[in-house]
Amino acid sequence: MRKITPIAHIRTDFSTKFGIPRQSGLVKELEGKIVFEPEFRNMEALRGLEAFSHIWLIWEFSQAGKDEWSPTVRPPRLGGNQRMGVFATRSPFRPNPIGLSCVELKGIEQDGKLGPVLHVLGADLMDLTPVLDIKPYVPLADSHPEASGGFSDAVQDYGLEVCFPEKWLNLIPREKRAALIGALRQDPRPAYQNDPDRIYGFAFAGFEIRFQVKEQMLTVCEVEE
Numbered sequence: 001m002r003k004i005t006p007i008a009h010i011r012t013d014f015s016t017k018f019g020i021p022r023q024s025g026l027v028k029e030l031e032g033k034i035v036f037e038p039e040f041r042n043m044e045a046l047r048g049l050e051a052f053s054h055i056w057l058i059w060e061f062s063q064a065g066k067d068e069w070s071p072t073v074r075p076p077r078l079g080g081n082q083r084m085g086v087f088a089t090r091s092p093f094r095p096n097p098i099g100l101s102c103v104e105l106k107g108i109e110q111d112g113k114l115g116p117v118l119h120v121l122g123a124d125l126m127d128l129t130p131v132l133d134i135k136p137y138v139p140l141a142d143s144h145p146e147a148s149g150g151f152s153d154a155v156q157d158y159g160l161e162v163c164f165p166e167k168w169l170n171l172i173p174r175e176k177r178a179a180l181i182g183a184l185r186q187d188p189r190p191a192y193q194n195d196p197d198r199i200y201g202f203a204f205a206g207f208e209i210r211f212q213v214k215e216q217m218l219t220v221c222e223v224e225e
Helices: 150-155 174-185
Strands: 008-011 031-036 054-060 098-111 115-121 129-136 161-163 200-204 207-214 217-224
Touching: 054 115, 161 174, 174 200, 174 207, 174 217
Parallel strands: 161 217
Antiparallel strands: 008 031, 008 129, 031 115, 054 098, 054 129, 098 115, 200 207, 207 217
């Protein structure tokens, strides 16, 4: 039996777990770059992939931080207080720390040093997350518009208003702004924290983003390089 090892690692603007959208595709502007391990840098392995608009990433929760699993977890979108079965959620604290994300395939680049590189949009992965496998998204089999989403249906329209003062926004590269605002709109706070006076912060694209949330309004307080 072959041992499961990473075939690649993804590069994203999130150097820590804090701030990452809780599902793939929620912030479509977020860019990622998949760099293959040397033994898998073979364009033949990607032949035909360019014809697909989306792909599945199977990856490892390498920074989940717990060795033991629990049969129930507290989904963030339920406020962090209500418990659900781990297999009814996408919690990182699982018997096997494996994640699944559907992302848009923006393009395939042949890099002189890194070999084939996949450029993707909408990833919910931390920088340098190990990728275990890549599969094409097949609409015929993978798309089920009639499907029910359990408790996630009740919170699918969740989002915060974002106030991003111009003096702070201007510090962010123009091409990164939409992705950052999208991530802020998804409410990066831990689900169990709702202190309107607390200042939160997370790293994004080389910047520290600090903000407060009062009711449904998130206000950026400071941006530091």
